[in-house]
Amino acid sequence: MPIARGLRGIGARVVNGVWRIGFGARFFMMTLFYSGMSFRRFRLTVRELFFTGVMSLIIILVAGLFVGIVLGMQGYETLKRYGSESALGTLVALSLVRELGPVLAALLFASRAGSAMTAEIGLMKATEQISAMEMMAVNPIARVVAPRFWAGVISMPLLAAMFSAMGVFGGYMVGVVMIGVDEGSFWSQMQSAVDFQHDILNGVIKSLVFGVAVTVISLFEGYDAPPTAEGVSGATTRTVVQSSLAILLLDVILTAFMFRGD
Amino acid sequence: MERTTLDLWVGMFVVAGFGALMVLAFKVGNLSTYNVSQSYQLQAYFDNIGGLKAQASVKSAGVLVGRVTDVKLDTTLYKARVTMNIDKRYQFPKDTFANILTSGLLGEQYIGLMPGGDEVMLKDGEEFKKTQSAVVLEDLIGKFLYGKAEDSK
Amino acid sequence: MLSEALVEIRDVNFAYDSRPILKGINMSFPKGRLIAIMGLSGCGKTTLLRHIGGVLKPTKGYVKVDGQVIHELDQDGLYRMRRKMGMLFQFGALFTDMTVFDNVAFQMREHTDLPEEIIRDLVMMKLHAVGLYGTQNLMPAELSGGMARRVALARTIALDPMLIMYDEPFAGLDPISLTVVGQLIRRLNDALGATSIVVTHDVQESLKIVDYIYFVSDGAIIAEGTADDIRASGEAFVHQFVYGEMDGPIPFHYPAGDFNLDLGVKDQRGAA
Structure with a gap:
């Protein structure tokens, strides 16, 4: 019976999915539980900060600049129709600080650092490095996973802030330097519209949440990957897809909570 | 324990990140204008x-x-x-x-x-x-x- | 065999889901000996090692190491036990993001508070013992297969374990490296006064160095004895295995019915 087989296939996938969610949740809890070493031996975390944070710098800065330039040009086109070019700074800054900074930086982070983390841990598993560590009485969650988790959580808000700052600079270059919007009104309108608590702090909270989501997904996919070459490459792809979806879904939820229009 | 170039890079990264936050807070945002x-x-x-x-x-x-x-x-x-x-x-x-x-x-x-x-x-x-x-x-x-x-x- | 056994395996049964892998294994590993577990790929040798290391739990029976039942230990007890064990993985499993030095020093740094100068001296001693003094600043990717295996060996003995396990230590090595690794396993066992278990299917190399051999097939022991006992064994499978014969109890052909039927040279009744 093809229908019965199809149903059984769907059922198996659902059960497997729920199983993975449970395992993932336990993995997250274990990571938090064994985080002591990441801070007692902060050097481990610093090393991972280099690989997640510093190595993502270039792509984040360049992407931020480009996004800011595009926002400046498109924003000017639209605002000009209503004669409010002076609100360009507000438009660029608010879109970056509230949405584009955290979201785009997290998407780039997922494909740059997240996939690298998955591949690295998957490979460590495939070459039995994780098993070897366990046999040497060293907890791989504490030694390998937790420092990467904290490095990701620390670097994500910093990267998002750099993305936004670069974007504002890009918008300034286009709006003020090239098109010639009045510099004073560009900055003053921006400053009176962007609220530290409501906009910037909420943006930082968003990027923190994204950082947790992306690193947990990346690390879990690596840890759960079948220990073969195909297993690792499949897990790397899944990391990027799932992280991106998680970022956008979380963004909807967080935006609904933070900016309800009151 | 000695300092390495890796520490320097990470240090620069953290400083630049917080610098960007400061720019956002004071230049882009209004933290300079209101003091609770x-x-x-x-x-x-x-x-x-x-x-x-x-x-x-x-x-x-x-x-x-x-x-x-x-x-x-x-x-x-x-x-x-x-x-x-x-x-x-x-x-x-x-x-x-x-x-x-x-x-x-x-x-x-x-x-x-x-x-x-x-x-x-x-x-x-x-x-x-x-x-x-x-x-x-x-x-x-x-x-x-x-x-x-x-x-x- | 001798009464003072470091590792005792009693009636161990193990199954993945409901597929039995180990069926009532009894083994005993006396102190100071070098013992091999041989068999075909997939016969349950590595599974057995994982039981000794406490990675897997037997469905029936027990594994006793140094007087303690492994699967009854809690996480801390198991980790304490593992500090006294060393395991060499199939392809070495060196940490690819660390230098040779850091690999060998790994356990010393994780488990002891030794000052860095002493760790340095110890690492150099271990590297010298496997004949690789001078490679300390290389990355694992820069080593040949045989050298990587020897570095892994140096890392395994870093904390002078009482029990050393080798999972296919000869896999994928050239003849010279093979002899070097084989001799190192023997010499380190005697020098450290440790007990060693070698899981392998490389008959010729291991028969040269080991004291005692267990033959495992399909999850059960089918023969045991010294190297000479095994060479002289009358068991058909052991004979085929030791002398590497093409056909025997393990057939050349996959059990798939008669090929002649498929070709149509023969009809159903068997007439050609």
């Missing part, structure tokens, strides 16, 4: 606040002097009670006028303060006695059309 610890609260009742929201600015002679912190309906008076934080550096006389104004035709609404001539200054927790509600565009258009009709008689 050095402000006092004032209140005002309005018949109609239009589109005024929390975080809207409070200006006097065009200078930002504070922010609206809370907007509520007072159910005894059936008026909107607006609470605002005003910078400690600025004091206003008892008979100051609080108006709800609009920046530009379609811009955001804010509170404009027009100081009177009283010797006594408003203190923390007190309220503006004289207020003027927001201009509602529909009413304005209605009045204009009514006025036109009157004229043509």
Whole structure:
């Protein structure tokens, strides 16, 4: 019976999915539980900060600049129709600080650092490095996973802030330097519209949440990957897809909570 | 334990990240213009606040002097009670006028303060006695059309 | 065999889901000996090692190491036990993001508070013992297969374990490296006074060095004895295995029915 087989296939996938969610949740809890070493031996975390944070710098800065330039040009086109070019700074800054900074930086982070983390841990598993560590009485969650988790959580808000700052600079270059919007009104309108608590702090909270989501997904996919070459490459792809979806879904939820229009 | 070039890079990364946050806070945002610890609260009742929201600015002679912190309906008076934080550096006389104004035709609404001539200054927790509600565009258009009709008689 | 056994395996049964892998294994590993577990790929040898290391739990029976039942230990007890064990993985499993030095020093740094100068001296000693003094600043990717295996060996003996396990230590090595690794396993066992278990299917190399051999097939022990016993064994499977014969109890053909039927040279009744 093809229908019965199809149903059984769907059922198996659902059960497997729920199983993975449970395992993932336990993995997250274990990571938090064994985080002591990441801070007692902060050097481990610093090393991972280099690989997640510093190595993502270039792509984040360049992407931020480009996004800011595009926002400046498109924003000017639209605002000009209503004669409010002076609100360009507000438009660029608010879109970056509230949405584009955290979201785009997290998407780039997922494909740059997240996939690298998955591949690295998957490979460590495939070459039995994780098993070897366990046999040497060293907890791989504490030694390998937790420092990467904290490095990701620390670097994500910093990267998002750099993305936004670069974007504002890009918008300034286009709006003020090239098109010639009045510099004073560009900055003053921006400053009176962007609220530290409501906009910037909420943006930082968003990027923190994204950082947790992306690193947990990346690390879990690596840890759960079948220990073969195909297993690792499949897990790397899944990391990027799932992280991106998680970022956008979380963004909807967080935006609904933070900016309800009151 | 010795310092390595890796530490230098990570250090630069962290400094640059916090630098970017500072730029966002002070250059892009308004952290430089409002300081919660050095402000006092004032209140005002309005018949109609239009589109005024929390975080809207409070200006006097065009200078930002504070922010609206809370907007509520007072159910005894059936008026909107607006609470605002005003910078400690600025004091206003008892008979100051609080108006709800609009920046530009379609811009955001804010509170404009027009100081009177009283010797006594408003203190923390007190309220503006004289207020003027927001201009509602529909009413304005209605009045204009009514006025036109009157004229043509 | 001798009564003072470091590792005792009693009636161990193990199954993945409901597929039995180990069926009532009894083994005993006396102190100071070098013992091999041989068999075909997939016969349950590595599974057995994982039981000794406490990675897997038997469905029936027990594994006793140094007087303690492994699967009854809690996480801390198990980790304490593992500090006294060393395991060499199939392809070495060196940490690819660390230098040779850091690999060998790994356990010393994780488990001891030794000052860095002493760790340095110890690492150099271990590297010298496997003949690789001078490679300390290389990355694992820069080593040949045989050298990587020897570095892994140095890392395995870093904390002078009482029990050393080798999972296919000869896999994928050239003949020279094979002899070097084989001789190192023997010499380190005697020098450290440790007990060693070698899981392998490389008959010729291991028969040269080990004291005793267990033959495992399909989850059960089918033969045991010294190297000479095994060479002289009358068991058909052991004979085929030791001398590497093409056909025997393990057939050349996959059990798939008669190929002649498929070709149509023969009809159903068997007439050609």
